Amino acid sequence: MNKSYVSKYFDQLSNVMKQHSIDSMPDRIWNMDETGCSLSHNPGLIIARTGSKYLQSRTSGNRETITMLCCGNANGTMLPPLCVIKGKTVKTLQSLRTQDAPVNTKFSVSDSGWTKMGIMERWFKDHFLPLIGPQRPQLLLMDGHNSHNYVELLTEARDNNVIIVELPEHTSHWLQPLDRTVFGPFKKAYNKACTNLMNDNPGTVVSKVTFCGLMQKAWTEGMTEGNLKRGFKACGVYPLNPGVIPQDAYQPNSATRMEKVSVHGVPQEIQATIAHQETPAAVVPQETPATGVPPETPAAVANQEAPIPDDILTDVILDKVDQTLVLDIADDEVLKALIQGNIFSTPEENSQLLFQHITNDVNQKAISRFPFQNTSSPFDKDADVLPYPTSTTSVKNKKKVQERYFVLTSEEVISHKTKQLEAKQDKENKKETAKL
Incomplete structure (x- = not known):
């Protein structure tokens, strides 16, 4: 992780929590993240005799993945998930036994099975806002996926007094509470439930028909209040503690980062x-020596x-x-x-x-x-190999630097994204005009 990005993130998070007086209200600090459940589960380890050559375990063979949008707060409250099924129409949901899923679970479809902007906006309006209660303001932590930071969603959040804070890039494995302590136990419980189903019922495989029941068992076992509270504490969100992130987390970035x-x-x-080291702390004026040469003035010493x-x-x-x-x-x-x-x-x-x-x-x-x-040295003078190219300095093309914002619902961010959207629309209009 980049230490400077993480420091700026915690500074912004601290300012937001103190400004809106929610640093002591864990029930108003939320984290949303996606995870995927594959219908071809991981069966885990097998106990066998030493030297056994043929070890087998059954899976469904269906590699389709179902995306789940999960959200919980620092007080240990978990909202029901929104499941995204791969498909083009609502008829895709007819193969699911939705009554076996956790209470108030929502379902949606997308052609890829992943989250999209429309699905995210529907989750926020129809799922998140009705379940968090009337207290305002509320804080929502999310990663920087494209479906999370577009103008319509940010405007809706600002109108409902929900502050969205974006995590720095490449930091979710350390700063995302759900990733730290919640999704791991949930996936482990899901794989265990799938393995038990196929072992107890040899003719049954994991499919869309059995998915909701398996998810219900894993949800009850993995999405616990204790796991959720430990996630917010381990990420330094609540209680706010940037020092909880170990220094080892920054070492991979410091080894490759260019100063x-x-x-x-x-x-x-x-x-x-x-x-x-070299700036003098103070310069004491001295008397003129007998030689008649005046001493160096403080200004002259400072200019050296x-x-x-x-x-x-x-x-x-x-x-x-x-x-x-x-x-x-x-x-x-x-x-x-x-x-x-x-x-x-x-x-x-x-x-x-x-x-x-x-x-x-x-x-x-x-x-x-x-x-x-010999040819192992770049200073080889023999003519049996092609000479090494001479060292030259080249001017690289300057990349467009995108400004990083952490508080996405601020006026500055919404104005910036609105201008980007208008510029993109103008560019498309010019292309259409040029075709005519």
Whole structure:
């Protein structure tokens, strides 16, 4: 996970909860998420003698998946689900024994069996709002799926005083309460119920006819009040506690994330460290010495560029080249001047020469590390293989940066999405006009 995104998310969540005075009202903090139940269940492990070669377990063979929209609050209350069946008409639901499902369960159809914008809007209007009670405001946490953040749904939520907060991308495995402690026990109970059904009734398979009854058993066993409360606590939502997310959760992202680099090639974090270490705390005026040369004024001392310490400079270089190829680069006075930007007047010229200097220096020092002239080294001088391409700097196309919003029901987000919708509609109208 990206630590900066998670920090901003918790800041926004804290501001919303305190602003609307719902930080001490767990019955008004909700989380909605989707999960899928396959008709070809996972039978689990089998107990057999050591050395047994033929182990068998039965499944239905039907790989169709039924999507369930589930929602619960921090007080442990679980709303009945909305099940999405793959189909094109309502006749698809005739094969289900809906009376066996949990009370007030809703059913819908889609051609893919997944959630869509219309289904999400119907769930919000006809299912969520009538069951949460008249108390307002209420908070709803959701992930960033396209069916969750379109203008019509956000407008409906704002009109009903429901605040929708979106989770950061790629964080639902840590920040989604239902994913953390609810869906796991539910899936385990569902697979167990399917296995028991097929073991007790050899001629019966898991299908749409038996799905509602199996879901009822798994729902009662997995969607418990305790599991739901533990999910909100484990995600740091209620009680609000960002520190509950362990630091290990950010390590995979920190290993591959690129830090921002300034125009001089020095990361901003290192520049801040240099400025902090080298800036004098105070300058005490001194008397004029007998030589008649006045001492340096505080302004003159402040205007001098502080030298970069060797240890910090070495860290800068190690971020750019292989550590095994760097010997005494930090002692090169030319390289220090390049990084400080004291050779050329423009940052672009300094950055280009810095890159060339590092490449040439590393190439010369690395030849001694690879004395054998073979193809395993990029410094091979033989002509039996194609030469390696020279290092060149290319300007990549700038990607459109999409602004990240967490409070989706704010005026800023709705206005932004409305403009996007209008721009898209204008573009389509121009295409239609051009065809005519």
